Amino acid sequence: MAGQVQRQTGIALWRQIADRIRQAISAGAYDGTGMVPPEMVLAQQFGVNRHTVRSALAALSQEGIVRAVQGRGTLIERKERLNFPITRRTRFTAGIGEQARAMRGLLLGHGEEKADEEVARWLKLPPGAPVIRMETVRKADDRPVSCATTWFPADRFAGMPEAYEKAESITRAFAELGLADYVRATTEITAAHAEAGDLAALELTPGAIVLITKAMNTDLEGVPVQYAISRFAADRVQFTIEN
Amino acid sequence: MAGQVQRQTGIALWRQIADRIRQAISAGAYDGTGMVPPEMVLAQQFGVNRHTVRSALAALSQEGIVRAVQGRGTLIERKERLNFPITRRTRFTAGIGEQARAMRGLLLGHGEEKADEEVARWLKLPPGAPVIRMETVRKADDRPVSCATTWFPADRFAGMPEAYEKAESITRAFAELGLADYVRATTEITAAHAEAGDLAALELTPGAIVLITKAMNTDLEGVPVQYAISRFAADRVQFTIEN
């Protein structure tokens, strides 16, 4: 883990160091011992005072990534990433397979509204057309993985929020509303820092990264049935695209 | 642009605001006027003092993204975010089309080495097989977009570094070495904070996010010809997957 930290960039040194250690952990840099190097060693590596390293480790401890034990050192509590294949048949629940036991989708809120320019464009509706909006969070074994804002054409899927709340899955909710199958048409992927609302929903700490997907699903005739903006906790997932 | 900024996270408010405005610009939020809202309006939106907004705009001005004119407002100079379609025929240089004038790939370094476990698995070679490694940075109109570490089977593409240095493109370098066509087989996408080396190569500041792709290309017979780990400056790009 070479390279010094930089000062006066708007990012506190303790945060830069926390980010670097978090990354090193997920890259498996300390797999040999299962521990982070001693604070004095880290301080020397990064060229900072030991107090600053302690601030960084305190933040990581708060996130549950490490656990400091007096007299022994700072132990790593490791977690694996879930893999999400993005294909024509992308499903949230399936595809996870043996990576987690239980996948659940929870409805945080919903409402009917008029499609703004962006939603209308993706759903191929006239601007102002009625749409159902849902706010959801999805969990793997009770660990939050992503939260999403998703829209459906209101005339076709009026009962969506109730169906989703019962089924805890878009696929099963669609089935209940008479749509037996659907396909992923387009996915856009970006990344950014998580906003306040998502931090809470995903149980993240400030500064955490989210992978953002904008995705559109259609029925088998190619008619858009869903547009969703999903935010995935970046350190818990990866996407794969098979061509 | 909803969502307040967060205090005492180790990330300065001006930095959070700069990131949000940069993102809003690249999303086309201010396309109507070609200008950022007045400082006082932004200050109210984010719930901070005008001086803090000014710090954020000063950073964006430094990056060349906006230009402030006394009495008029803050003009948008450059919209970032290039779109990279990820398809079976993913190319870095092409696909960009009219988004930038000149796409160049620069060779930072190279060498021959033995494939480690990961590289061998992706290239479907026996571990320890000789491979060519190249470190590259790719620029759109002289602005760095991504940097990559990429491996090729050494027996088949011994002249790769020299060919790439001359052609400034993987596609053209392959062509020169007798491989007329190739296809993208698999892409993995994650996100993380940029590491020190990449910060420098991509002209980013600490705390910046990179989208990381691990990609494997094959020839038309399905034989792996390249494995690459690329880091894209997250606020300059987005990926799209069309199914």
Add this chain to the structure above:
DNA sequence: GAAAATTTGTCCGTATGTATT
């Protein structure tokens, strides 16, 4: 063209956070 309103630029001072010693 003149006056008013808007918007960015600069200065002062104070309080708090960050990092070192």
Add this chain to the structure above:
DNA sequence: AAATACATACGGACAAATTTT
């Protein structure tokens, strides 16, 4: 634990340039 230095953030006031009335 305490003292020091610097960065960050706020609040107010006014100047300078531009646009609107």
